[in-house]
Structure formats: C-alpha cells, structure tokens
Amino acid sequence: MHAENIPSLTVRKAADLLASREASSTELTNAVLNRISRVEETIRAFVTVTKDMAIKQADQADARIATGNAHQLTGIPMQLKDNMCTRGISTTCSSLMLKTYLPTYDATVTKRLFDEGAVLIGKGNLDEFAMGSSTENSAFFPTHNPWDGERVPGGSSGGPAAAVAAGECIYALGSDTGGSIRQPASFCGIVGLKPTYGVVSRYGLVAFASSLDQIGPLTKDVTDAAIVLNTIAGHDPHDSTSIPFDVPDYTAALGKEIKGLKIGIPKEYFVEGVQPEVRDAVNVAISVFENLGASVSETSLPTSSHAMAVYYIIAPSEASANLARYDGVKYGYSAADTGRMWDALDKTRQDGFGPEVKRRIMLGTYALSTGYYDAYYLKAQKVRTLIRREFDQAFDKFDAIVTPTTPTVGFKLGEKTSDPVQMYLNDIFTQPANIAGIPAISVPCGIADGLPIGLQIMTNHMAEDTLLQLAYAYEQATEWHLEHPQI
C-alpha cells in the first residue's frame, strides 16, 4: 500500500482491498498517515491528526475483518470536519472559543461511523463556526487548495474537501448551511452531497443555523457518496428535526438509466458574473444528460434570486441565538480573571470570536430586535416559504434542476477577505437548496486554468435516489472524477 495511491483510492476500492486481504486496515491507515506527513505542511487541512486513535481503530478493524463481520466502511480512514463532536478529542470549530474543548460525547454521525468500524484520521479545518467560503476565517490557519497552493479550497468545509482531494483521507464528512459541502467540493474537484434537511442527524454538530445545517459526505466519486450516506442517514431520537423514515440502500439508484428523466435549467443561474469557462462546462454537461436520454428544458426560478438576502437574515439570526451559549461559564474559552461577571462575559466573547463571527452575531441580533423583527426576520421567513413553493412547483414539472455549483473556480487566498459581500456571493447558487431544505450534489464537470469546476444537481425532498442516479450517470459518461491534483 503506497501513499501515492491514496489520492485515487475510493471507499469502494479500499473496501475491496480489505475484504480480499490484499491490504490490512493498519497498512492502509499507515499509508494515509505517510501521505499526511508528506503533504500536510503545504495543504494544512487538519486541525488535529488523531494518529494514535487511528492506529488503534485500524487494529480493531483488522480484528473485525478477520471475523468476516465487516461493513464497507470498516477500517477505512476518514476525516471529520472539526465541528462534529468526538468524545475526548478536541472539537474546536476552528475557533479560539473552543480551542481546548473536549466533548463528553460523540455526535450521532461519529457514533454511526465508529459503530461500523471507521477509522478517524483527524479533524478538518473550517471557517470559524462554519461561517465563510474559503477557510480563511479559521482562527488557526487557512487551508490551501491541492490544485494550486495559492488558491483557497473553498469553505467552510475546506479542510475536509482538501484532505479528500490531496489523499489525506479516503472520505470526509462536512456540514452545509449555505453551500459549505458543495462549494469546497467544487473548488477541490470532488463530490459533495448535502442531503434533504432532516435526513442526517445534527446531534453533536455544533450548531450554526439550526434550520439550515445538514451533514453530508465529501468523496472521490458518486458511489462513495451513496455508501457513506447509507451509514449516516436515518432518524435519531436525539434530533427532533430528523425525519423518521426507512433508509433505502442509496447505492441501488446507481446505474439506473436516466432516459426520460426531466431536467430543468433555471435561466437565473446563467447570468452575468458567471465565469465563461464555468458556464461553458455546465452547458457541455447538460448536453451529456441529453445524450443519455434525459429531456432538458429551460425554466425560471425568479424567487430563488432572493435566497441570498433571505439566507443572510435567517442564518445570522439563528447564529446569534446559538452562539449566545459561549459565555465562558460552562465550557470553552473563559476570561474569568476580570473579577466581575459582565466584564468576564464581554472579554470572553471579545477574545474568543473572530471578526466574521462577530459580524454575524451583530447582524442576527439586529434582525431579531424589537422593531426590526417584522421587517427583517419575519419577512425573510415569508420569502423562504415562497422559495420553497417555487421549488415544489418546479418539481411538479421536473425530476431535477441542474446549475453550476459556484459562479467561479477557486479564487486566490486574500482575494476576497476585505469584501464580505464578494465572499458571500460565492454561495449564490448553493443557498437556495438550504432555504428549501432539498438535497443537492456537486460533481466535477471540467477544469479551467488548472482548477476544477463543479456541476450542481438538485432534486425534490427525499429524492436522494434520483439525485445519485443522475450524478452517477453523468460521472460514468465523463472522466472528470478521475482527475487528481499533482502534489
């Protein structure tokens, strides 16, 4: 097992190697650790590398494989974004506020993966509390794009996306509130899936905006996304917003013909501001669907163009409430030495939060305050309902909506840090799916100037099967998922 093979090694292939005893989990885990020691200095995708734990879990996995009782994820090294709780292992949210926080429990996704014998290789860097699109808001350090070290990997799941693309793990989990799985997947040339709101439990995911947050897989191909989703999806009594349903086998959707499926192309997603190479690559991808027998027609989603305005009221409002708990009393950073309670509270929050998090808290507090609540928060909720309805109507006519994932390829580090609105505009095409609660996936569909381009597919609530069916058909008809960065 060579470290150089890791960037192209999928979960499926790794599971085959382990099942046929061509490699052990210990060998695989050591190869991944070697790879990390070679490239991590330039990529910086990890807040923590959990080497000792990984070696121990690999050993346990080998024992389980020997009993013939293995799952597809048994013994396979993965990274978790550092906003998912891991018992006894620091979970920082890339914030000074939680720099020394050791959770006393595992998130449900962590537990589900551990129950299947997964190997945790480390915790992934992110924009502080998942607020951002480049990982430059991490309080520790930015992550670099494996395709070009001067470019951002996207965000906020930039660490997980870069780690997968650079071969520092076999797959990762990210969280997506407004695009944080799909946008970094697009920038790093991998697959990123945001499930229907409620399909994956949020228990143990540090809350950013609770009505939008959703956990999902970052993988090298669509098959792996289906395999990982099979394990993390499903009702959880610890999360009252998780949907009670029988989890299907998502891999069953792969390989089904897409002939006759109806795809809508919303014209609002092909406007000025979209990089010409991105537009062209997505148009070529659309013709691939046509050649596979899908029927493609132009449509319009005019209300969706308000998604960004709605997002930047609702997400900061929920964040301001969720982040009120960081008061330096029970856990996390505490500036308790000031002597007086209110001073301690002030100083804790002043030192503990970075500028973007403070901006969101101020925006949210303002939008929720007396006199402005109706004008901003309530209005945003009403427009949210209209956006949801618009998608409902679109899915009466279409099985899927296809768009670019992002308007541009990965930008340079430092290029957008001084202009928050330019940074926010990255998620203009991904936020509508969070507002409506529908599933969406980004798959690689081209390369411009040596940087990957992403194609976004959205389907109706709980139609992850159709989403994966279309993504897989596209992937198998093209070779973009086989391109890997040279590092």
Ligand code: GLN
């Ligand atoms: N970039 C968006 C934001 O800053 C989305 C982040 C996310 O999905 N977590 O809020």
